[in-house]
Amino acid sequence: xxxxDNVSYGHNGSxxxxxxxxxxxxxxxxxxxxxSGAGKTTLLRLCYADLRAQRGKVRVxxxxxxxxxxxxxxxxxxxxxxxxxxxxxxxxxxxxxxIALPLTVAGRISEAAANLxxxxxxxxxxxxxxxFPPELSGGERQRAALARAVIMSPxxxxxxxxxxxxxxxxxxxLLALLVELNRMGKTVLIATHDLTMIRSLKSDVDARVLRLKxxxxxxxxxxx
Amino acid sequence: MTALLELIMGDPQADRVVPPTGIxxxxxxxxxxxxxxxxxxxxxxxxxxxxxxxxWADELSQAATLRLPADPESxxxxxxxxxxxxxxxxxxxxxxxxxxxxxxxxxxxxFGDDLLLDTMPIPQLIEIxxxxxxYDPEGLRARLAAEIPGAVLDEHDSWREPLLAAAKRVRFIGxxxxxxxxxxVAAMITLAAQASLSANAQVIRVLRLVGARDVYIARAFVQxxxxxxxxxxxxxxxxxxxxxxxxxxxxxxxxxIGFVGxxxxxxxxxxxxxxxxxxxxxxxxxxxxxKEQT
Ligand SMILES: Nc1ncnc2c1ncn2[C@@H]1O[C@H](COP(=O)(O)OP(=O)(O)OP(=O)(O)O)[C@@H](O)[C@H]1O
Ligand SMILES: [Mg+2]
Numbered sequence: 344x345x346x347x348d349n350v351s352y353g354h355n356g357s358x359x360x361x362x363x364x365x366x367x368x369x370x371x372x373x374x375x376x377x378x379s380g381a382g383k384t385t386l387l388r389l390c391y392a393d394l395r396a397q398r399g400k401v402r403v404x405x406x407x408x409x410x411x412x413x414x415x416x417x418x419x420x421x422x423x424x425x426x427x428x429x430x431x432x433x434x435x436x437x438x439x440x441x442i443a444l445p446l447t448v449a450g451r452i453s454e455a456a457a458n459l460x461x462x463x464x465x466x467x468x469x470x471x472x473x474x475f476p477p478e479l480s481g482g483e484r485q486r487a488a489l490a491r492a493v494i495m496s497p498x499x500x501x502x503x504x505x506x507x508x509x510x511x512x513x514x515x516x517l518l519a520l521l522v523e524l525n526r527m528g529k530t531v532l533i534a535t536h537d538l539t540m541i542r543s544l545k546s547d548v549d550a551r552v553l554r555l556k557x558x559x560x561x562x563x564x565x566x567x
Numbered sequence: 568m569t570a571l572l573e574l575i576m577g578d579p580q581a582d583r584v585v586p587p588t589g590i591x592x593x594x595x596x597x598x599x600x601x602x603x604x605x606x607x608x609x610x611x612x613x614x615x616x617x618x619x620x621x622x623w624a625d626e627l628s629q630a631a632t633l634r635l636p637a638d639p640e641s642x643x644x645x646x647x648x649x650x651x652x653x654x655x656x657x658x659x660x661x662x663x664x665x666x667x668x669x670x671x672x673x674x675x676x677x678f679g680d681d682l683l684l685d686t687m688p689i690p691q692l693i694e695i696x697x698x699x700x701x702y703d704p705e706g707l708r709a710r711l712a713a714e715i716p717g718a719v720l721d722e723h724d725s726w727r728e729p730l731l732a733a734a735k736r737v738r739f740i741g742x743x744x745x746x747x748x749x750x751x752v753a754a755m756i757t758l759a760a761q762a763s764l765s766a767n768a769q770v771i772r773v774l775r776l777v778g779a780r781d782v783y784i785a786r787a788f789v790q791x792x793x794x795x796x797x798x799x800x801x802x803x804x805x806x807x808x809x810x811x812x813x814x815x816x817x818x819x820x821x822x823x824i825g826f827v828g829x830x831x832x833x834x835x836x837x838x839x840x841x842x843x844x845x846x847x848x849x850x851x852x853x854x855x856x857x858k859e860q861t
Contacts, residue, residue: 393776394861413780414781417775417778417779417780418780420776420778425776431773433586433773435586436583440583444773447584448779491777
C-alpha cells in the first residue's frame with residue numbers, strides 16, 4: 344500500500360532520518376512510536392505526499408509519488424484517510440460540513456447524507472454537528488478528525504496521535520473503531536507515544552509496533 | 568476546453584469551502600464598475616469621432632473646385648469650355664460656376680464687403696461634385712491643361728488629409744485607452760485575487776490535504792472574481808450610458824457622442840470582456856499560487 348524505500352528527510356538541511364525503509368502491507372495494523380521530536384509526524388507526512396523525500400522513493404498504491412502530478416497526488420490522498428495531529432479544519436464550516444469535506448471536494452457530496460449521521464453518532468458528535476470547530480473541545484476535535492478521515496472509506500488510515508486529547512474510555516473507543524476498520528480490510532498506521540494504549544490493544548489485533556528514534560526505525564518486539 | 572467549462576460551471580459547493588471575503592469583494596466590484604464606465608465613455612468618443620470624421624471626409628472627397636485663370640479677355644470662353652469638358656467627363660455629377668456674389672462672399676472675410684469684384688481680375692471658381700463612381704482626376708487635369716492653360720483642379724486633399732489623420736489619431740488614442748483600462752482591470756483583479764489567495768492559505772492547505780484538485784480550489788476563486796468583475800462592469804456600463812445622456816446637447820460634436828447601430832454591440836460586450844479578463848487573471852493567479860502548495 345505505502346512503501347518507503349531508503350528515504351531520507353530533514354527539515355531545513357538538518358537530517359532527521361536517512362535510508363529509512365517501511366512497508367505497509369494491505370490490511371496490516373501498525374503503531375509508530377518514538378520520543379517527541381523523533382520525526383513521527385514528518386514520516387507520516389511523507390506517506391501522504393505533504394513532504395517529498397529528499398532521497399529514496401515513496402511509493403503509494405504502487406506508484407512513485409515523485410512521478411505523480413498534482414492531480415495524481417490529490418487522487419491518491421482520497422484513498423488515504425488522515426487524522427492530523429493538529430486536526431486541520433475549516434473554521435467557517437460546521438463540524439458536519441468539515442467531516443463531509445473530502446466527499447465535497449471529490450464531487451460526491453450526495454453520498455454524505457447517508458454516512459454522515461451514522462458516522463457522527465459513531466464518534467459521539469451527533470449533538471455537536473452544527474457547531475463550528477473552534478467551539479469544540481480537544482477530544483471532540485480529534486473525534487471529528489477521525490470521522491473525516493474515514494468518510495471516504497479509504498484504503499489506508501493514517502492517524503497522528505488520534506488519542507492525544509481524549510480520556511481513557513474515549514481513546515479505547517476510538518481505537519476500537521480503528522480495529523474494526525482494520526478488520527474490514529483497511530490498512531492502519533497510528534503514531535502515538537502512549538504505550539499503555541498499545542498494550543491494551545495487543546490482544547485485539549495483530550499489530551506491529553515500530554519505533555522511531557535517532558533516525559532509526561526498528562521493530563519493537565516483546566519489550567513494550 | 569472541458570477544463571475551462573469545469574472551471575466556470577462546477578458545483579456551487581466549491582464556493583462555500585472558501586470563506587467569503589468582505590472588503591476585497593466590494594472594492595473589486597467598485598473598480599470594475601468605474602473602469603467599465605470610463606471604457607464606455609472612451610468608446611463613445613472614439614466611435615463618434617470616427618463617424619464624424621468619416622462623414623466630413625466623405626463630403627469633402629465628393630467635392631472639388633476648378634479654378635480658371637483670372638484673365639478678363641478669355642474668361643467667358645474659358646468658362647464655357649470648362650463646363651463643356653466637365654459635362655462630358657464621366658463621373659462628374661454636377662459642375663456649377665460660382666456667381667460673382669458667391670465669390671465676393673468667399674473673399675469678404677479677407678477684403679471686406681465693399682470690394683468691387685468687377686474692377687479687378689478674380690479667378691472664376693467652378694464647384695464640382697463627383698458621382699459615387701468618381702471621375703479620374705489625372706485624366707481631367709490633362710484635358711483641362713490642353714484646353715485651358717492655367718486652370719487648377721483642387722480636390723481638397725489639403726483639407727481632407729489632416730482631418731483624416733487627426734480622426735485616425737483620436738480613434739487610436741480611444742482604443743489605446745480602452746486597452747489600458749482592460750489591462751488595469753486585469754492588474755487589479757490579479758492583485759485582489761492574490762490577496763484573497765494569501766488570506767486563505769490555510770484553507771487551501773486543508774482542501775489539498777483532503778484531496779481537492781487544483782481546479783476545484785481555483786474555481787472557488789475564479790467564480791467569485793469573474794462574477795464580481797462582470798457585475799461591476801454591468802453597473803459601470805449603465806452609469807457610463809447615463810453620463811453620455813446628460814452631456815450638454817448643444818448641437819455640433821457633443822450631440823454626436825453616443826452609440827449608433829452596430830456600435831451598440833460594444834457597450835453590451837464590455838461586461839462580458841470584463842468577466843473574461845477577471846476569469847483569466849484569477850485563474851492564472853490561483854494556479855500560480857497553488858503550485859507552491861503540496
Ligand atoms: N516544518 C518544519 N520545519 C522545521 N523543522 C520541523 C518542521 N516540522 C518538524 N520539524 C522538526 O523536525 C523534528 C521532528 O518533528 P516531528 O513533528 O516529525 O516529530 P514527532 O515525532 O511527530 O513529535 P511529536 O511526538 O511531538 O509529535 C522536530 O525536531 C521538529 O522540530
Ligand atoms: Mg508529531
